[in-house]
Amino acid sequence: MSEHRLPEPDRPWVMRTYAGHSSARESNELYRRNLEKGQTGLSVAFDLPTQTGYDPDHELARGEVGKVGVSIAHKGDMQTLLGGIPLDQMNTSMTINATAAWLLGLYMAVAEENGVDPGRLQGTTQNDIIKEFLSRGTYAFPPAPSMRLIRDMIAFTVDAVPKWNPINVCSYHLQEAGATPVQEIAYSLSTAQAVLDEVRSRVPEDTFPRVFGRISFFVNAGIRFVEEHAKLRALGELWEQLGRERYGVEDPRYLRLRYGVQVNSLGLTESQPENNVIRIVLEALAVTLGRNARARAIQLPAWNEALGLPRPWDQQWSLRIQQILAYETDLLEYPDIFEGSKVMKGLVEELVEGARAEMAVVAEHGGAVEAVDYMKTQLVESHRARIAAIESGEQKVIGQNAFTSTEPSPLREGEDAGIMTVDPGVERAQIEAVETWRSERDAAAVAAALEELTTAARDDSVNVMPATLAAARAGATTGEWAAALREVFGEYRAPTGVSGAAAAPDGAALAELREKVERVSTALGRRIKILVGKPGLDGHSNGAEQIAVRARDAGMDVVYEGIRLSPARIAQAAVQEGVHVVGLSILSGSHRELIPTVLHQLDEAGANVPVVVGGIIPPADEIALLEAGVARVYTPKDFEISRIMGDVVDLVADRYGVAAEAA
Amino acid sequence: MAVDGATLGRRLRERDTAAAPAALNLIEDRSPAGREQAAALLGEVSPGALGGEAPAHLIGVTGPPGAGKSSLLSALVDLWRGRDRTVAVLAVDPSSKRSGGSLLGDRARIDHDPADDGILIRSTAAGTRLGGLAPPTREATQALAAAFDLVVVETVGVGQSETDVEDVSDTVAVVVQPGSGDTLQFLKAGIMEVPDVLVVTKADQGGTALRARRDLAGALGALGCPETPVLAVSSLPPPTGVEELVEALEAHRSRLDVRAVRLRARRMAALADFTAEHGERALRALGGRRAAEAYLADQDPTLDASALGGRLEQRARSSA
Numbered sequence: 001m002s003e004h005r006l007p008e009p010d011r012p013w014v015m016r017t018y019a020g021h022s023s024a025r026e027s028n029e030l031y032r033r034n035l036e037k038g039q040t041g042l043s044v045a046f047d048l049p050t051q052t053g054y055d056p057d058h059e060l061a062r063g064e065v066g067k068v069g070v071s072i073a074h075k076g077d078m079q080t081l082l083g084g085i086p087l088d089q090m091n092t093s094m095t096i097n098a099t100a101a102w103l104l105g106l107y108m109a110v111a112e113e114n115g116v117d118p119g120r121l122q123g124t125t126q127n128d129i130i131k132e133f134l135s136r137g138t139y140a141f142p143p144a145p146s147m148r149l150i151r152d153m154i155a156f157t158v159d160a161v162p163k164w165n166p167i168n169v170c171s172y173h174l175q176e177a178g179a180t181p182v183q184e185i186a187y188s189l190s191t192a193q194a195v196l197d198e199v200r201s202r203v204p205e206d207t208f209p210r211v212f213g214r215i216s217f218f219v220n221a222g223i224r225f226v227e228e229h230a231k232l233r234a235l236g237e238l239w240e241q242l243g244r245e246r247y248g249v250e251d252p253r254y255l256r257l258r259y260g261v262q263v264n265s266l267g268l269t270e271s272q273p274e275n276n277v278i279r280i281v282l283e284a285l286a287v288t289l290g291r292n293a294r295a296r297a298i299q300l301p302a303w304n305e306a307l308g309l310p311r312p313w314d315q316q317w318s319l320r321i322q323q324i325l326a327y328e329t330d331l332l333e334y335p336d337i338f339e340g341s342k343v344m345k346g347l348v349e350e351l352v353e354g355a356r357a358e359m360a361v362v363a364e365h366g367g368a369v370e371a372v373d374y375m376k377t378q379l380v381e382s383h384r385a386r387i388a389a390i391e392s393g394e395q396k397v398i399g400q401n402a403f404t405s406t407e408p409s410p411l412r413e414g415e416d417a418g419i420m421t422v423d424p425g426v427e428r429a430q431i432e433a434v435e436t437w438r439s440e441r442d443a444a445a446v447a448a449a450l451e452e453l454t455t456a457a458r459d460d461s462v463n464v465m466p467a468t469l470a471a472a473r474a475g476a477t478t479g480e481w482a483a484a485l486r487e488v489f490g491e492y493r494a495p496t497g498v499s500g501a502a503a504a505p506d507g508a509a510l511a512e513l514r515e516k517v518e519r520v521s522t523a524l525g526r527r528i529k530i531l532v533g534k535p536g537l538d539g540h541s542n543g544a545e546q547i548a549v550r551a552r553d554a555g556m557d558v559v560y561e562g563i564r565l566s567p568a569r570i571a572q573a574a575v576q577e578g579v580h581v582v583g584l585s586i587l588s589g590s591h592r593e594l595i596p597t598v599l600h601q602l603d604e605a606g607a608n609v610p611v612v613v614g615g616i617i618p619p620a621d622e623i624a625l626l627e628a629g630v631a632r633v634y635t636p637k638d639f640e641i642s643r644i645m646g647d648v649v650d651l652v653a654d655r656y657g658v659a660a661e662a663a
Numbered sequence: 664m665a666v667d668g669a670t671l672g673r674r675l676r677e678r679d680t681a682a683a684p685a686a687l688n689l690i691e692d693r694s695p696a697g698r699e700q701a702a703a704l705l706g707e708v709s710p711g712a713l714g715g716e717a718p719a720h721l722i723g724v725t726g727p728p729g730a731g732k733s734s735l736l737s738a739l740v741d742l743w744r745g746r747d748r749t750v751a752v753l754a755v756d757p758s759s760k761r762s763g764g765s766l767l768g769d770r771a772r773i774d775h776d777p778a779d780d781g782i783l784i785r786s787t788a789a790g791t792r793l794g795g796l797a798p799p800t801r802e803a804t805q806a807l808a809a810a811f812d813l814v815v816v817e818t819v820g821v822g823q824s825e826t827d828v829e830d831v832s833d834t835v836a837v838v839v840q841p842g843s844g845d846t847l848q849f850l851k852a853g854i855m856e857v858p859d860v861l862v863v864t865k866a867d868q869g870g871t872a873l874r875a876r877r878d879l880a881g882a883l884g885a886l887g888c889p890e891t892p893v894l895a896v897s898s899l900p901p902p903t904g905v906e907e908l909v910e911a912l913e914a915h916r917s918r919l920d921v922r923a924v925r926l927r928a929r930r931m932a933a934l935a936d937f938t939a940e941h942g943e944r945a946l947r948a949l950g951g952r953r954a955a956e957a958y959l960a961d962q963d964p965t966l967d968a969s970a971l972g973g974r975l976e977q978r979a980r981s982s983a
């Protein structure tokens with residue numbers, strides 16, 4: 001037998017496409033077509049109201065229904081979503097966190113109706129709330145009850161749905177928020193540890209190794225693909241060690257790191273978007289090349305990541321990348337190709353050491369839950385450094401800050417400008433549908449089930465899953481489930497992390513900018529004050545954070561309240577704080593509904609301030625926003641933040657009639 | 664955009680809270696024209712114009728960075744609004760030495776209903792000023808006290824030098840988190856003055872908060888102030904200990920001779936501003952601190968601090 005070939009090629013990983021939009025019906029059609037194309041698992045993208053626990057007709061859901069994912073308000077929606085898909089054979093990954101217990105409840109209720117035994121259900125609920133606080137933003141409850149929900153789900157599924165992965169500890173989103181490889185490993189492992197510590201007391205001792213074995217990870221792979229591969233090996237090593245040393249797990253089956261991947265999207269550009277395909281391929285190599293640290297499941301972003309939502313064809317192209325890797329290349333025929341590599345060994349050692357040190361810092365803060373403020377600040381700081389390196393040209397991004405001359409991209413031609421746009425009529429339809437659902441169900445049964453849920457939630461020693469499942473069966477809605485828990489648990493605003501970001505290094509450009517800010521401020525009578533606001537349910541905070549930090553470094557007074565603000569709260573802050581300019585950031589596609597609302601509310605409140613907007617704004621929408629009264633629009637191609645700042649200062653000088661005086 | 668300071672001042676006097684943001688814009692304005700309008704505004708809300716001291720309860724909240732001051736305010740605001748008391752919060756954050764800019768983060772932590780005009784939150788940067796307040800904080804407090812039931816100042820997290828906040832508050836609450844041995848040491852060593860109310864936050868985190876509370880109470884007892892309240896609170900929902908805190912704040916205020924305290928504060932502030940602006944030499948020209956204090960004590964007690972400052976300047980000029 002040869003040492004350098006496997007007797008049998010390996011089976012490929014599970015291939016998925018992160019998909020879902022509009023209604024359950026449309027998403028179901030999309031899933032079935034994707035499966036036909038050779039996709040081997042499902043990955044459900046929910047819309048933001050579903051992820052944060054609001055029904056389509058809730059005030060905060062406005063503009064967001066069915067936009068970036070599918071709207072699932074009740075058991076009926078879930079039944080439609082999964083129609084015609086054999087649940088005893090499918091492996092379904094659901095990107096769901098704050099409302100994970102509820103969506104699992106709906107999934108189980110539907111399986112039950114379809115006669116599928118819960119013992120046969122396979123899939124994953126993401127359910128990692130710490131990274132929601134740190135990066136992703138779809139949290140609903142304060143830290144302690146959030147951890148309890150995770151604990152209850154794990155303790156429940158380990159026997160009731162034994163093949164389910166109740167949590168996918170995520171490092172993916174940390175990298176998307178700027179994390180270095182060391183931070184990715186350290187913070188995700190610290191999170192896993194916090195979760196395991198929480199569960200340990202709730203399950204019998206002999207069950208615990210199985211619990212450990214059910215924890216899976218969701219990781220990222222960036223463009224430095226050699227180091228990224230090393231990162232996964234390092235994670236595996238540390239995971240095994242954690243299992244053995246902290247939790248006394250000995251069975252090698254339970255100690256093995258299991259992970260799924262979505263490769264890096266943060267580095268995908270708006271400029272020369274076709275280059276993104278090459279990036280995606282290289283990143284896919286990072287998680288497939290070495291057999292000892294190969295992904296169990298992969299989903300890839302598309303070439304048009306930075307333009308807007310992918311169309312089915314764009315996603316098909318990305319699925320084909322996976323299929324070519326798995327079925328055309330010889331990748332799966334060999335044992336681990338890095339075994340014995342000095343380079344790989346050295347890289348792994350470096351990362352292990354770095355991650356250990358950083359985990360110790362988190363532990364000093366009292367563990368991942370207590371260290372959320374600390375970790376968030378570190379992420380904002382890392383991202384600040386990353387962006388500064390790109391701005392200065394030190395970190396090359398082909399087509400964006402290097403080799404920028406280009407032919408026009410034919411991919412962006414065509415009526416749809418190369419992206420998918422969700423029909424705004426979807427929201428209305430979903431609202432009507434949920435109203436109909438409510439009027440047709442057994443109202444008394446729902447009320448009783450929610451009452452039961454509230455009682456369970458009040459008692460920390462009771463597992464909320466049985467009451468959740470009962471509410472799902474009775475026909476309660478997503479918003480009702482979450483409202484019942486909000487009532488008991490209260491709500492929470494995660495830290496913004498911006499105050500602790502280091503000052504940008506002094507440079508000529510920044511010095512000039514500061515002088516300009518000083519001059520304009522003197523002419524105005526007080527320092528330029530800017531409000532950076534994030535309206536709606538959008539959790540993409542990177543842009544807003546970096547703008548806020550740079551505005552401070554340019555010498556402005558900055559008010560930034562974090563994500564998920566109502567237009568009313570933004571307008572009120574603008575007035576009360578007496579700001580000179582309002583900067584809004586929206587990446588989740590709800591700008592067409594929400595920006596005009598903010599403008600209107602500002603008017604109503606009597607705030608006569610210029611408004612600038614940044615985010616994922618397709619060219620056609622940019623024109624509409626400017627016509628509606630927005631002064632400037634910035635998108636990812638405007639990666640030079642100091643230049644944006646200079647522009648904003650000029651705008652302020654101009655609007656307040658001090659341009660000449662401050663010149 | 665000429666804003667009429669006197670009109671804004673009169674509106675505040677009539678308890679029109681909607682006039683507050685514009686009033687604060689003026690008070691923060693450092694241009695000569697702005698200063699002039701601000702003086703007119705402040706004249707309209709001076710004790711003389713109000714016919715006595717403003718009825719508001721002025722509360723200073725101070726303590727080390729991250730102790731939980733803003734979160735505590737969130738819980739307090741909720742309770743006060745539930746009792747229909749109008750609240751203005753002046754939150755002060757540090758400025759970057761390097762750029763002069765600032766990130767004003769307290770507002771984010773104070774939950775409130777955006778449609779409610781009985782709550783105002785205003786963030787200001789401390790600039791180069793030490794001591795936990797921003798340059799316009801004192802004037803802002805004076806203006807808001809005419810229109811709101813409660814005016815709360817959250818200082819920069821400074822820890823031990825809350826002397827400045829004393830000048831703008833009837834009641835000073837020092838907020839510390841469990842395990843902050845520093846405060847205990849500062850108190851014992853007499854570096855830190857005994858606050859009116861001492862608050863230990865994050866009681867939800869268990870035993871350490873209770874231990875901290877006990878240690879602090881012990882230290883206060885040893886310092887001869889056993890009646891200074893020490894309270895443990897948790898600000899995360901559902902909050903605990905906040906009602907008791909409100910009672911303690913009110914109890915302190917009810918024991919206070921408000922007129923005497925504020926009069927003294929105005930005189931101290933006028934003197935501090937005068938010295939900051941013109942230097943110790945100018946103070947010597949007035950015959951030294953004692954003489955200046957005696958001079959201020961002879962002035963009309965209903966004048967506000969800036970008017971008193973004006974008197975000092977006049978005297979300095981005439982004696983020069």
Ligand code: B12
Nearest residue numbers: 265305306308539540541542543583585589614615635639
């Ligand atoms: C990073 C990222 C994430 C991270 C966010 C981390 C964080 N804390 O910010 C994570 C992984 C958590 C994430 C999650 C999701 N994401 Co995402 N994400 C991205 C990604 C890859 C990059 C965005 C980014 O941070 N760029 C870096 C920052 C610095 O750039 P920027 O925000 O664009 O800001 C620049 C300018 O736009 C401008 N600007 C921005 N704001 C402001 C404000 C002011 C005042 C000014 C002056 C300028 C300005 O200046 C900045 C400087 O260059 C984009 C695609 C892309 N490549 O752009 C998708 C993208 C935005 N995400 C998308 C989606 C759908 C999601 C999800 C909703 C998916 C789902 N169904 O669950 C989730 C949920 C997020 C939520 N809660 O809302 C979609 C949105 C689709 C749309 N608009 O139609 C995108 C476009 C990807 C795609 N093509 O599908 N995402």
Ligand SMILES: Nc1nc2c(ncn2[C@@H]2O[C@H](COP(=O)(O)OP(=O)(O)OP(=O)(O)O)[C@@H](O)[C@H]2O)c(=O)[nH]1
Nearest residue numbers: 373727728729730731732733734820865897898899
């Ligand atoms: N567990 C717990 N955490 C709290 C409590 N109060 C505040 N915190 C947390 O402590 C951190 C700091 O809280 P802030 O309210 O911003 O503290 P601060 O004193 O205003 O901070 P600065 O203004 O930056 O000096 C945040 O992460 C809060 O969520 C509490 O009662 N319990």
Ligand SMILES: [Mg+2]
Nearest residue numbers: 732733768769
């Ligand atoms: Mg604060």
